[in-house]
Amino acid sequence: MKKVRMGMIGGGQGAFIGAVHRIAAFMDGEIELVCGAFSSDKTRSITSGLSLYLPESRCYGSYEEMFKAEKLLPKDERMAFVVIVTPNHLHFPIAKAAIETGFHVLSDKPATLTLSEALALKSVIEQHDCLYGLTHTYNGYPLVKQAKHLISQGNLGNIVKVVVEYSQGWLASKEDEKSKQASWRLDPKKSGASCCMGDIGVHAANLVEYVSGLHITDLCADLTSTVAGRTLDDDGTVMLKLSNGAKGVLLASQVCLGDENNLKLRIYGDKKSIEWSQLEPNTLWLKSNTETTLQIRAGVGEMCDAAQSAMRTPPGHPEGYLEAFANIYQNFVAQIRAHNEGEKSDNLTFDVPGIEAAVRGMAFIENVVSASQSETKWHAFSLNTEITPKSMEQH
Numbered sequence: 170m171k172k173v174r175m176g177m178i179g180g181g182q183g184a185f186i187g188a189v190h191r192i193a194a195f196m197d198g199e200i201e202l203v204c205g206a207f208s209s210d211k212t213r214s215i216t217s218g219l220s221l222y223l224p225e226s227r228c229y230g231s232y233e234e235m236f237k238a239e240k241l242l243p244k245d246e247r248m249a250f251v252v253i254v255t256p257n258h259l260h261f262p263i264a265k266a267a268i269e270t271g272f273h274v275l276s277d278k279p280a281t282l283t284l285s286e287a288l289a290l291k292s293v294i295e296q297h298d299c300l301y302g303l304t305h306t307y308n309g310y311p312l313v314k315q316a317k318h319l320i321s322q323g324n325l326g327n328i329v330k331v332v333v334e335y336s337q338g339w340l341a342s343k344e345d346e347k348s349k350q351a352s353w354r355l356d357p358k359k360s361g362a363s364c365c366m367g368d369i370g371v372h373a374a375n376l377v378e379y380v381s382g383l384h385i386t387d388l389c390a391d392l393t394s395t396v397a398g399r400t401l402d403d404d405g406t407v408m409l410k411l412s413n414g415a416k417g418v419l420l421a422s423q424v425c426l427g428d429e430n431n432l433k434l435r436i437y438g439d440k441k442s443i444e445w446s447q448l449e450p451n452t453l454w455l456k457s458n459t460e461t462t463l464q465i466r467a468g469v470g471e472m473c474d475a476a477q478s479a480m481r482t483p484p485g486h487p488e489g490y491l492e493a494f495a496n497i498y499q500n501f502v503a504q505i506r507a508h509n510e511g512e513k514s515d516n517l518t519f520d521v522p523g524i525e526a527a528v529r530g531m532a533f534i535e536n537v538v539s540a541s542q543s544e545t546k547w548h549a550f551s552l553n554t555e556i557t558p559k560s561m562e563q564h
């Protein structure tokens with residue numbers, strides 16, 4: 170058994186999530202970084218790669234150059250999969266080129282710039298035997314998996330209400346726009362139809378669907394650019410209808426002063442309810458009107474297999490965001506190993522968000538923006554690109 174070889178696009182010095190990906194990828198000792206195009210500038214890419222102890226020959230000036238050069242290397246030297254951690258507008262061209270060259274892809278979200286690109290990517294994936302994963306980080310938490318399990322086993326009964334919140338405060342003022350991370354997120358050409366919904370609302374929507382096992386079928390949305398001069402939203406509230414008729418509320422905001430990465434999920438059934446918060450990720454509350462509220466702690470007592478295998482330390486030793494990220498890597502690598510053993514990519518159903526989640530995520534963003542621009546109250550959740558918001562047509 171050899172380590173699985175990873176390449177990275179983006180994630181150079183000064184970038185945010187690339188470094189998090191590397192920590193997560195290395196956590197279980199199964200992956201090695203062998204190459205990268207870490208920046209759009211070749212010199213910066215090389216400096217970043219050298220600081221990660223890569224040879225200069227494997228630090229590239231562009232993803233095109235990297236895929237071409239890696240393909241020419243012997244099979245047991247070239248990268249097996251590429252991680253995409255660039256701004257959103259580059260996700261689609263990079264993922265498409267990687268898959269067409271024969272490399273598996275693990276992309277950060279949102280999957281693409283537009284829904285139409287996500288649908289095009291789906292079609293590329295269907296024509297190639299390559300794996301595609303999307304890092305919806307929060308799926309990786311043990312107690313998120315336990316909550317999903319409890320719901321799938323009927324412990325909550327019929328789901329009647331969902332409330333999901335993701336609030337942050339880091340874009341609350343004009344001053345906050347100066348950071349590298351803010352500048353492209355507020356630019357529709359690089360970010361897409363939405364800032365807040367594309368950045369964090371899409372995580373919240375994915376979490377609802379992942380944990381509940383239900384789909385969003387209709388929505389009513391109200392987006393705001395709270396800070397003057399912004400083209401894109403920095404705050405939004407979305408009412409949801411789910412596939413079993415349950416109602417929900419999704420709140421995402423980047424202007425809530427003092428809020429950290431305040432992701433919270435409450436799902437109410439007609440028998441019991443669950444509550445989970447990223448700020449206290451190793452606790453899951455199970456509640457009802459008649460029984461004592463149960464505090465489920467990660468690793469204590471019986472947990473489902475998916476939750477148990479998402480833990481690395483005995484209970485009480487804090488595990489969090491980095492480990493949740495690492496769990497997505499662990500499952501993606503298991504998928505690659507199974508693929509190497511001869512399994513066809515379509516048959517592999519490991520616990521990794523894939524192209525279906527990618528398409529639904531992009532549809533969520535564009536449906537929400539369209540709904541917010543309309544006077545009609547409820548909008549059927551559409552996977553059709555005709556809902557693409559007017560504001561995106563020029564891009």
Ligand SMILES: NC(=O)c1ccc[n+]([C@@H]2O[C@H](COP(=O)([O-])OP(=O)(O)OC[C@H]3O[C@@H](n4cnc5c(N)ncnc54)[C@H](O)[C@@H]3O)[C@@H](O)[C@H]2O)c1
Nearest residue numbers: 179180181184185186206207208209254255257277278306
């Ligand atoms: N899953 C999560 O929890 C999570 C969290 C944060 C960010 N993200 C996503 O990760 C992506 C990156 O976000 P970030 O905050 O790290 O952004 P960032 O601006 O900090 O980093 C982007 C990196 O991409 C590089 N880059 C830009 N153009 C490039 C090109 N043509 N070739 C190679 N590299 C290029 C930049 O030099 C930089 O190193 C975004 O899509 C964002 O939505 C996901």
